[in-house]
Every structure is written in structure tokens, then in C-alpha cells.
Amino acid sequence: MPILEYEALEVALPGMARPILDGVSLSVAEGEAVALVGESGSGKSVTARAALGLLPAGARVGGQVRVGGAELIGADADTVRAVRTGKASMIFQDPRAGINPVRRVGDFLTEQLRLVGGRSKAEAEARVLELLGAVGLPDPPRHLRQYPHQMSGGMLQRVMIAGALTADPRLLLCDEPTTALDVTTQAEIMAILRRLQREKGLGLLLITHDLDLAAATCDRIYVMYAGRIVETGTAAELLAAPRHPYTAGLLGSSPPLHGELTRLVPIPGSPMSLAQSAPGCAFFDRCHFAQPGRCDQAAPPLAPLGAGMVACHRVDELANSAAQEIR
Amino acid sequence: MSISTSLLGNPLGALRRIGGGPLTRVSTLVLVLFVLAALFAPWLSPQDPTFGELGNNFVAPSPEHWLGTDGGGHDTFSALIEGTRTSLVGPLAVVVFATIGGIAVGLFTAWRGGWVDTVVGRVLDILFAFPALLLAILAVALFGKGLTAPVLAMAVAYLPYTARLVRSLTAQEKVRPYIAAYQVQGHSAVFVALRRLLPGIMPTVLAQSTVNFGYALLDLAALSFLGLGVQPPTPDWGAMINQGQAAVLQGEPLSAIVPAVAVVLVVVAFNVVGEHLGDRLAGRES
Numbered sequence: 001m002p003i004l005e006y007e008a009l010e011v012a013l014p015g016m017a018r019p020i021l022d023g024v025s026l027s028v029a030e031g032e033a034v035a036l037v038g039e040s041g042s043g044k045s046v047t048a049r050a051a052l053g054l055l056p057a058g059a060r061v062g063g064q065v066r067v068g069g070a071e072l073i074g075a076d077a078d079t080v081r082a083v084r085t086g087k088a089s090m091i092f093q094d095p096r097a098g099i100n101p102v103r104r105v106g107d108f109l110t111e112q113l114r115l116v117g118g119r120s121k122a123e124a125e126a127r128v129l130e131l132l133g134a135v136g137l138p139d140p141p142r143h144l145r146q147y148p149h150q151m152s153g154g155m156l157q158r159v160m161i162a163g164a165l166t167a168d169p170r171l172l173l174c175d176e177p178t179t180a181l182d183v184t185t186q187a188e189i190m191a192i193l194r195r196l197q198r199e200k201g202l203g204l205l206l207i208t209h210d211l212d213l214a215a216a217t218c219d220r221i222y223v224m225y226a227g228r229i230v231e232t233g234t235a236a237e238l239l240a241a242p243r244h245p246y247t248a249g250l251l252g253s254s255p256p257l258h259g260e261l262t263r264l265v266p267i268p269g270s271p272m273s274l275a276q277s278a279p280g281c282a283f284f285d286r287c288h289f290a291q292p293g294r295c296d297q298a299a300p301p302l303a304p305l306g307a308g309m310v311a312c313h314r315v316d317e318l319a320n321s322a323a324q325e326i327r
Numbered sequence: 328m329s330i331s332t333s334l335l336g337n338p339l340g341a342l343r344r345i346g347g348g349p350l351t352r353v354s355t356l357v358l359v360l361f362v363l364a365a366l367f368a369p370w371l372s373p374q375d376p377t378f379g380e381l382g383n384n385f386v387a388p389s390p391e392h393w394l395g396t397d398g399g400g401h402d403t404f405s406a407l408i409e410g411t412r413t414s415l416v417g418p419l420a421v422v423v424f425a426t427i428g429g430i431a432v433g434l435f436t437a438w439r440g441g442w443v444d445t446v447v448g449r450v451l452d453i454l455f456a457f458p459a460l461l462l463a464i465l466a467v468a469l470f471g472k473g474l475t476a477p478v479l480a481m482a483v484a485y486l487p488y489t490a491r492l493v494r495s496l497t498a499q500e501k502v503r504p505y506i507a508a509y510q511v512q513g514h515s516a517v518f519v520a521l522r523r524l525l526p527g528i529m530p531t532v533l534a535q536s537t538v539n540f541g542y543a544l545l546d547l548a549a550l551s552f553l554g555l556g557v558q559p560p561t562p563d564w565g566a567m568i569n570q571g572q573a574a575v576l577q578g579e580p581l582s583a584i585v586p587a588v589a590v591v592l593v594v595v596a597f598n599v600v601g602e603h604l605g606d607r608l609a610g611r612e613s
Contacts, residue, residue, distance in 0.1 A: 057441070108508075
């Protein structure tokens with residue numbers, strides 16, 4: 001049974017031209033690492049936050065989100081709390097913003113165990129010290145007494161990871177966990193996340209805009225555009241043979257990790273805002289292969305193709321060759 | 328070193344630590360002196376300010392009557408000191424009620440959001456339209472003269488200022504990721520709002536309340552001046568100014584000037600200190 005399962009999740013804000021999320025279906029199995037990739041504003045963070053019952057205020061919500069079998073959409077406070085305290089936890093993008101700046105790091109880390117889990121201070125501290133060791137923070141006892149401003153971003157993100165693990169979750173949601181860090185620290189943090197995920201057999205949903213990072217870290221990848229999943233497949237497949245023009249565009253616009261550096265091709269235009277909507281494919285305006293009269297008529301459904309799924313009207317004609325061309 | 332030990336051990340050092348320019352320091356000193364006067368009034372006032380010798384009215388300042396006597400022969404200096412109590416306790420009560428109420432309203436509405444926020448926001452707008460003094464006079468008309476009715480009415484009138492400030496600060500803090508981090512840890516909304524969000528915004532709220540204190544003092548003194556607040560013989564600055572009116576016309580302005588100067592000093596001092604606190608917080612946040 002998947003630890004995390006979205007079924008046709010729909011989130012819409014009143015007064016907006018298009019929904020934030022439009023029929024998102026996604027699953028993460030126990031012990032599986034899955035990435036959700038997309039540009040800013042594609043809805044990936046909203047997707048992740050929905051798994052913890054954090055939805056935008058005033059939003060209209062449809063579909064289903066299940067964490068460990070517990071349905072979250074329309075759930076009562078107790079169900080949501082049970083998911084938050086035992087099943088899933090989240091690592092936020094900027095640890096400096098995600099940790100209360102006016103309280104000691106030790107308070108932030110032990111509070112969940114003490115105040116929600118009902119453990120004693122000594123028990124909570126012992127558990128936290130163990131976790132701080134596991135995330136590779138030197139001299140944990142000293143850090144418990146420090147304030148967030150006394151620590152570096154990389155150290156704080158380790159604290160955040162330790163904090164997410166205190167309640168022994170089965171699912172870890174990582175919302176761009178390395179975006180706010182510098183490059184060398186990013187690699188360390190990703191290595192820690194991968195190691196812990198494997199050791200503990202956690203389900204992991206990584207939110208990122210970096211397709212290469214996603215492919216290097218995760219088993220499967222979902223690519224999101226304007227609130228919809230446009231392509232999904234195994235990491236290796238997706239990286240080697242992207243089939244949606246958007247996925248291919250993402251790959252073509254970032255430098256490869258290995259091999260010769262070729263000319264980078266940006267995706268023209270800008271992502272569709274919430275104030276815009278299109279009757280057809282949301283990527284129509286920016287797509288190299290868009291065919292007027294076909295692509296702008298109806299939104300392409302997410303259809304199985306090979307081992308993965310793609311939402312593109314012209315996927316059959318384009319096959320791999322055309323999409324490869326723009327790389 | 329905690330603030331209390333530094334105050335006891337080295338008062339001048341503590342004054343220096345407050346920072347700011349000379350104006351801020353002098354204002355702080357003024358406030359400390361008046362608070363001390365209020366606390367120790369019975370021991371500090373040389374004479375019973377309610378005891379008047381009619382044959383001894385309008386005495387000029389002398390070793391026996393430091394600031395002279397008023398038209399009823401009461402010692403002005405003693406009345407000033409004893410009056411510090413009622414003059415400070417009134418605004419204190421107003422500010423305490425307004426701050427607690429404002430925090431409750433502001434925090435709740437900003438946290439809930441939606442229509443509750445909108446409706447309460449409009450109600451606060453309506454309250455804003457009533458001058459505090461007018462509301463206090465209405466309360467006196469309904470419930471009688473004295474300190475209680477005006478203080479309660481003014482607490483209601485001052486509540487929107489704090490409520491609106493707390494509301495905007497809470498709305499600002501609430502969307503910050505650390506609040507979401509607390510929520511996903513499974514803490515209750517009440518815990519996150521009251522125990523984690525509120526302490527973070529408290530300094531700004533208290534700075535606003537300090538400024539409010541000055542205005543509340545001014546309003547309550549005005550009310551006493553109109554004869555609707557604290558009633559003689561209880562010493563009160565506003566009431567002293569009221570009774571000094573006749574004396575001013577008789578060419579003996581001292582008994583009215585003294586309490587008036589005290590009101591001005593305290594109000595200005597509260598404003599200066601409050602603004603300084605606000606500036607310091609703004610500087611710290613930027």
C-alpha cells in the first residue's frame with residue numbers, strides 16, 4: 001500500500017482563472033523516493049503541503065489525499081493531527097524561516113515530543129541528541145542551547161531534518177530542502193536525506209525545480225506544469241528520454257552534470273499565472289511543437305506510454321527523436 | 328545579567344542601557360520618578376492634601392508649602408504627589424484592559440481569517456469613529472461619575488488600536504514558515520498562536536501600549552477637569568486643574584499650573600519612551 005496517495009486532487013482559490021492544482025494524482029510507496037519537479041508557481045509546494053492538511057485559506061478542495069491510509073481531505077482535526085504527529089513530517093525550504101528565531105534550537109526540537117507526544121524532557125532530549133548525531137551535527141549538546149541565528153544555514157537544515165524525524169514518521173516531505181543553501185552544503189544535505197531515507201525505509205517526496213537533482217536522488221519523478229502532472233516515469237527513463245516537450249525543455253535549459261557543455265536552450269515565455277487559463281494544453285504558448293487547432297482545443301489527458309505517463313497531444317508523432325532535438 | 332538585578336545594582340548603568348538620546352533618558356527618568364512618587368505617595372507627601380486651612384489659601388511657595396497652597400488652603404505639592412496615584416492608576420487600567428482585549432480580538436480574528444476577520448474588522452472601524460472621551464462621557468452619563476465607568480469606556484475605546492496592531496502583526500507572522508513548522512509538528516492552534524506567535528509580537532504591542540498610556544492619561548485628566556472623573560477630595564491632577572480655574576482668574580495660577588505641568592511631563596515622557604521602544608524594535612527587525 002502506498003504511504004502517500006493523491007487522487008485527482010483539486011485545489012482552487014475563488015476569483016482565480018485556473019485552479020492551483022487540477023486533478024493531481026501521485027503516489028509514493030513505503031521506502032520509495034519520489035520527486036515532484038516544476039517551475040515556481042506550478043503548484044508543487046501546495047501539493048506537498050496538502051499531505052499535512054495545510055491548504056491555502058479559503059480554497060475549494062476536491063479529490064483525495066491519503067497518508068498511510070488516512071484520508072486528509074475533509075478530515076477532522078484529530079485525524080490531521082494523527083498524520084502530523086506520527087505518519088508524516090515536512091522539511092521546509094529555508095531553515096532560517098522555518099525555525100522560530102526567538103527560541104532555542106533545543107526547544108524547537110524537543111517540543112513535539114514533550115508537548116504533543118507526552119514524553120519527559122530527558123527522554124525527548126536523549127532522542128533529539130541521537131538524531132542530531134545521525135544528521136551529522138558535531139557536538140549536539142552545545143547546539144541544543146543555541147539560538148537559530150548562532151548557526152549556519154547548513155547546520156540549521158540538519159536541525160530541521162532532525163526535527164522532522166523526532167516523531168518517527170513513515171513519510172518525509174521535503175519542500176526544496178536545499179534551495180536556500182550554498183552548493184557544497186546542498187550535496188551534504190541531500191546525502192544525509194538519502195541515507196536516512198534508506199536506513200529508515202521512509203517514503204520521500206522531494207519537491208524541487210532541479211530535474212538533475214531529482215534524478216540523482218529519487219526513484220521516480222513527476223513533472224508538474226500549471227497545476228497538472230504532465231509527465232511521470234522512472235528517474236533514469238525521464239532523464240534519458242523525456243517525452244513531454246516541457247520535460248525536454250527543462251533538461252535543455254540546465255547544464256548537464258556530465259559530458260560536454262552544449263548551448264543551453266531556455267524555454268520561451270513565462271509560466272502561466274493563476275490569473276491565466278487556457279482551454280487547451282497549458283504549455284501551448286511556450287511549446288516548440290504546439291499545433292494550433294489541436295493543442296489549444298482541449299487539455300491533453302495524462303495517458304500511459306511505455307512504463308510512464310505523458311500528457312501531450314502530439315506525443316506519438318514526436319516520439320523520442322523530436323523531443324530530444326531541443327536538448 | 329537580568330534587568331532587575333542591573334536596576335538594583337546600578338541604576339545609572341541601567342538608564343544608559345536603555346539607549347537612545349538624552350531626551351529618551353530624561354523621559355525614562357521622569358517616568359521612574361513619577362512611578363516612585365505614586366508607589367510611596369503617603370510617605371512622600373509632607374502634608375495631608377485633603378486637609379485645607381481656609382485662612383491659609385494661595386500661600387506662595389515656602390519651606391512649609393513647597394509649591395504653595397490652593398484656594399482651599401490645601402498643600403499643592405502633597406496633592407500633586409497623592410494625585411499621581413489616581414492619575415497613573417486610571418490610564419494603567421485602561422491600557423491593561425485595552426491590551427489584553429486587543430490581543431484577544433486581534434489574535435483570534437487574524438488567526439481565524441475569513442468572515443470573522445471581516446466582520447470584527449468593521450466593528451472595530453465603527454469603534455474607531457467614537458472619540459474615547461465621548462465614549463467615556465457617555466459611560467459617566469449612564470453609570471455615574473468616578474473612575475470605574477470612564478476607565479471601562481476608555482478601555483473599549485482604546486481596544487481597537489491594539490486589536491488592529493495585533494491583527495496585522497499576527498497576519499504577517501502567521502504566514503511565516505516557522506508557524507507552519509509548528510503546525511505540522513501537531514501542536515494545537517491555541518498553543519501555536521498564544522505561546523509561540525504572541526511572544527514574538529509582544530514587544531511591538533507593548534511599545535504601542537506605552538504610547539496609549541500617555542493618551543489615556545490625557546483623556547482621563549480631561550474628564551476629571553470636566554468634573555466627570557475622579558471626585559474631590561480624592562487628589563487627582565485633572566481635578567486639581569479644574570479647581571484651579573477660579574484661582575487663575577483671581578491671579579493665582581500656581582495651583583493649576585503645577586498639575587498641568589505634571590500631566591504634560593508624563594504624557595510627553597510616555598510618548599518619547601514609547602516611540603523609542605518602537606524605533607528600537609523596527610531597527611532590530613530591519
